[in-house]
Every structure is written in C-alpha cells, then in structure tokens.
Amino acid sequence: MRSMKATSLALDQLMRGVGDPLAQLHGIAPGDAEYGRAQLIRIAIGILTKSPASFDAIAAAIGTFDAPTQSPLVRSHLAAAEAWIAGNPVLAAECYASILAKWPRDLLALRLAQSCFFYLGWHHRLCEVVDALIPAWPHDGRGFGFVLAIASYAHAENGDAALAEMLGRQALAIDAACPLGVHAVAHAIAESGRPADGARWMRDQVAHWAAESRMRSHNAWHLAMFDAAQGNVASAIGILDGWLLPASAASLPDACDATALLERLSADGVDDAGRWRRISDAFEANAMPGFWPYVDLHAAIAHLSAGNAARVQALSQAIDRSAQGNDYAALRARHVTRPALRALRAWTAGRHAQAVDLFADLQPILAEMGGSHIQLDIFRRIEQDARRRRGRENTAPLPRVDTKRSGHDSSRLWKSLAARPLVEAVI
Numbered sequence: 001m002r003s004m005k006a007t008s009l010a011l012d013q014l015m016r017g018v019g020d021p022l023a024q025l026h027g028i029a030p031g032d033a034e035y036g037r038a039q040l041i042r043i044a045i046g047i048l049t050k051s052p053a054s055f056d057a058i059a060a061a062i063g064t065f066d067a068p069t070q071s072p073l074v075r076s077h078l079a080a081a082e083a084w085i086a087g088n089p090v091l092a093a094e095c096y097a098s099i100l101a102k103w104p105r106d107l108l109a110l111r112l113a114q115s116c117f118f119y120l121g122w123h124h125r126l127c128e129v130v131d132a133l134i135p136a137w138p139h140d141g142r143g144f145g146f147v148l149a150i151a152s153y154a155h156a157e158n159g160d161a162a163l164a165e166m167l168g169r170q171a172l173a174i175d176a177a178c179p180l181g182v183h184a185v186a187h188a189i190a191e192s193g194r195p196a197d198g199a200r201w202m203r204d205q206v207a208h209w210a211a212e213s214r215m216r217s218h219n220a221w222h223l224a225m226f227d228a229a230q231g232n233v234a235s236a237i238g239i240l241d242g243w244l245l246p247a248s249a250a251s252l253p254d255a256c257d258a259t260a261l262l263e264r265l266s267a268d269g270v271d272d273a274g275r276w277r278r279i280s281d282a283f284e285a286n287a288m289p290g291f292w293p294y295v296d297l298h299a300a301i302a303h304l305s306a307g308n309a310a311r312v313q314a315l316s317q318a319i320d321r322s323a324q325g326n327d328y329a330a331l332r333a334r335h336v337t338r339p340a341l342r343a344l345r346a347w348t349a350g351r352h353a354q355a356v357d358l359f360a361d362l363q364p365i366l367a368e369m370g371g372s373h374i375q376l377d378i379f380r381r382i383e384q385d386a387r388r389r390r391g392r393e394n395t396a397p398l399p400r401v402d403t404k405r406s407g408h409d410s411s412r413l414w415k416s417l418a419a420r421p422l423v424e425a426v427i
Helices: 002-016 021-025 035-048 052-062 072-085 089-102 107-120 123-136 144-157 161-174 179-191 195-204 216-229 233-248 252-267 275-286 293-305 309-322 328-348 352-369 377-390 411-417 420-426
Strands: none
Touching (some): 002 179, 072 089, 072 107, 089 107, 107 123, 216 233, 233 252, 252 293, 293 377, 309 328, 328 352, 328 377
C-alpha cells in the first residue's frame, strides 16, 4: 500500500511539475508489487530531461525488466524508451501515440508523447493524439485536468489560442495550483498576442508557479517576455538576473530561455553587462552538441553574442561530425542545425543579404528544430533584423509555418528519412 501511494504521488508530481518524483520512489525495491511501475516513472523522468546524459540511467531501468513476461502495455513503454535511447525519437513519439490509441487513460504515455513531439517540433501530432483520447476520459475523473492542460498547450501550438485558453482555464478549475495548467494559459495568451493580459495573469498566479515547481523558471520567462513586449524592461531584466541566469548554470532549457530573453532585451538597447558570457559559459559547461538543434542553435546565439569565436567554431565542428551519421540526429544536423548555424554566423558577421537568403531557405522546416512557436520567435526576430539591415522596404513579420493550418505536413519528409520500416514494424 505504501509503495502504491508513493508511485501515485510520484506520477502526480511528475505531471504537475512539482516536488521530487524520484524521492517518492526511494526504497521501492525489486520484488515490491509497485517496482515495475516505479521503474517506468524513473524511465519517464530520464526521457523528459531530453538529454543523452540520462541515457545510461534509462538503459539501466529498462534492464530491470524481464520483457517477455511483462504486459503488452509495459512492453510498449519499454519499446518507446529503447527507441529514445537508440536515437530514434520519431519511433519513440509514435510508440507513445500508439499506446494512447490502445490505452487512452495512460497519463505517463501522454506526458511522454507531449515531450517527444515537443522535441521533434511536431505539435500537430500532439494535437491529433490528445484530441482523440479526450472522449475516453470522464470529465470528473482523476487526471482529467492534466489532459486538459496538455490539450491546451497543443491547441495553442496549432493556432487556436482561444480554445487553448478555455481548456487551460478548465484545467485550473480542477486544480488551481497546477503549474502545468498555469503555463498552458500563459502560453495561450502569448499565442494570442496579449502581453498586458499575460503579465497580469502571471502575477495573479505567482503563488502557483513560483514555489517548488520545476516549471517556475520557464513560467518566469513567460512573465519577462510579456513585460519586455510592453516596454517594462526593468522587470524583465530583474527576472533575467534573478531567475534565468542562475537557473541556466544547471539547465539547458533555462539557458535557451535566457538567450531568447537577452536577445529580445538587447534589441531594445539593454547593455550586455557580462550576461552573454554567463549564458555562453552555461552552454559550454552542459551542452552535448548534435543532440537537439533547438539547444545547439541557442548556444550558437549565446557564443556569437558573447564574441567567443573559438566556441562557435568548436560547436560548428561538432555539428559537422554529427551530420556524418545515419541516425535522426544526423538528419537534423544536416538539414536544420548546420544551415541555421551558417545563417546566424552570417548575421553576426554583417553579411545580411546572405543571412536573409539562408533564413528564407530554413522557413519551411524551422519548426523541425523543436521547441514551441513562441520559443522559435528568436530566429524570426533575427531574420527580421537581417532584413532591416539589408535595407529591404518590406519588413513585415514573416508568417509562421504551421503544418496543421497550412495543410503542409512537414513530418512526412522526416518520417521518410528516419527509418520508416522500423517505425512500421514496431508500431
């Protein structure tokens, strides 16, 4: 009974983004009735880090299972995790989608599907998956608030900010203190282009996201970006210095957020004051080049802005080495990271016409680097800066490429190049 309570609490904390789920699992040993479930949660925590540094721990947890004796559901989870550490995130994501098609009330699979599709930049798939499973959930059922929060995020990414905000607020009606739900509403407000409302929302909700939450620095970033959009520079700088820069030392996603915020503030004339060096140092200390274009390209912006040519060159060489492989990371290195890095280097070197051309070529697949539309705005801002500096008259913001709204499913290109037979055989 104690272990069942511990695994339930660990899953709840994982979904809400609070507490220490691993600590809840401490002491659940082999032979315990909940040991398998505890190991699946440990595997999930490793996958959610989106870092190769967790691969050994995931593999060790997978090795504790005697796969042939497990239920079909557990075997499916293990197959997804094995795909993830084997360098096939497409297969991992689709495995989790397949799990949800059969077991639509599997919250762990839902959270991991969200994470994998976010990593891939395939938000249209997340929307399809979560929409399909909502009818299977009783609206008063335990966990339905998490489903609503994830659906909210998915619809914001797919262009329906009004529906996303409604879903997020419904999630908070179930659990007002859930940081996942607070973030979902903030994300919807940001997508709707209402920074004043967003800033008010985040300040009204501060007690629910600024405490012991693993999402607190990212939620703080949303507040800072809302403030920066309104010209409230002092507040945005305070969040950067007090929240994001310290968090960046240990967290690559936080370093990416710090990069985006400082780039936004720098464009408004805020003095560097050594901040670019600190962010560059954070990437240098923690990054594993070639794994995730979203991280690699934020690292490139930080290194370039800090004026550290040696780090830029080392990053470029690491990406070139990664591009020589045959896995999905190599595919993205060749088609996304390497050309985007060339565009960024051209931009900082003052070769604005070249930068504009390179960014234009990237537009159809920009989302493939992963991250959210809002987080990718940094690259659109940089492209617009290059266009202005080149002197073109037309400086209107370029439209976002949205695969669901445009009818163009860019994931088809990537699936065709990323071991489709393996995906079909396992799923």
